[in-house]
Amino acid sequence: MIASRPWLPTPVLSLLLLFVWLLLVRSTAFGQIVLGGALAIAIPLLTHRFWDARPHIRKPLLLLRFALRVLKDIVVANFEVAYLIANPWRKLRPHFIEYPLMVEDRFTITLLASTISLTPGTVSANLRMDGKSLLIHALDVDDEETLIQHIRQRYEQPLKEIYEC
Template structure:
């Protein structure tokens, strides 16, 4: 007997692929289920060896708190950016910042860069080749060190704790 994980390495992704396939073809015919199911099994089976292993979540409740923090920051930053753009007499101070990373795992660095980019007013522009720093563009920077400390305390430290890096 074949172990389920050997022929279905990512069951959640397979289900998602099947659902997306059925939504794309807008048909629930038996043939579409067969074709979509085949693709949902074959695609992850052929590509899973190219994926990086994700670190295990050590503190799931802290992850939930982190998600709510990011959502709150996105809402707040939207209002701040709208205020900055709507007031033409206010002089913006855009700036590129070299952010030194404490994280070492590629997965958690990607999460941090994505979180920074999701928050309006900041974009993670580049990960240095050595993997030790991110280049971040911010729309309005009064104090570079304060922004670095804010990112470190609000996003990087919680990610480090959640994934126990």
Template sequence: MIAPRAWLPTPVLSLLLLLVWLLLVRSFAFGQIVLGSALAILIPLLTHRFWDARPRIGKPFKLLRFVLRVLGDIVIANFEVAYLIANPWRKVKPHFIEYPLMLEERFTITLLASTVSLTPGTVSANLRMDGKSLLIHALDVDDEDALITHIRERYERPLKEIYEC
């Protein structure tokens, strides 16, 4: 007998693919369920060897706290950016910052870059080829070192703890 893990390497992804397929075709007909199930099994089966190893979450409660922190920061940053836009007399100081990374794993670097980009007013623009720094564009920067410290303390250190890097 074939082990379930061998033919279904990522069951959650397969279920998600099936649901997305059914929502895309807007039909729960038997034929669509069969076709969606076949795709949901075949796509992960054919592509899983190209994926990086998934990091182990060492501290799930810290991950929850991190997600809530990021959501709160997104809401606050939206108000700050709206204030900057609504007040044309306020002189904004856009700036590119080269952010030195403590993280080394590609997955956690991607999470950090995505977190920075999700927060309004900042965008991660580039990762150096050596993976040692991230180029970040910020809409309004008074102190470059303060922004680096803010990102390090609010986002990078918690990611390092969560994924035990």
């Protein structure tokens, strides 16, 4: 891993910014590389103090498995939502659910909320001010407790293990 330096707090982000700059201007002229490099160094320097500390990934292989699980769930949920919408005789049961959180780390909560929103049919609507629960809207809910356990086992528990929260 590349060590962070005071003049280059996030080297990977700086490289990404340079690459995006060159794509935006559609040129690899020397002047554009210099300007993009200056922006790639200046932007992280000016903004890094506003960022939260990056969490340490304890189990990278579990993170890979989690990402593959989420991708699979997105594909499956797309077909399920398409089926629900294509069948007008099927009555939907939309529902708001108060999901009690086991994790307390803001980064992990953000990942969980994003994962829930990425899977079609569910949306993270709100994080309570105390940070203890998420308000989730689901398109079709049979049993509230079953959905809570599904989210806890498939998403929250692996995130808790990956980042050891």
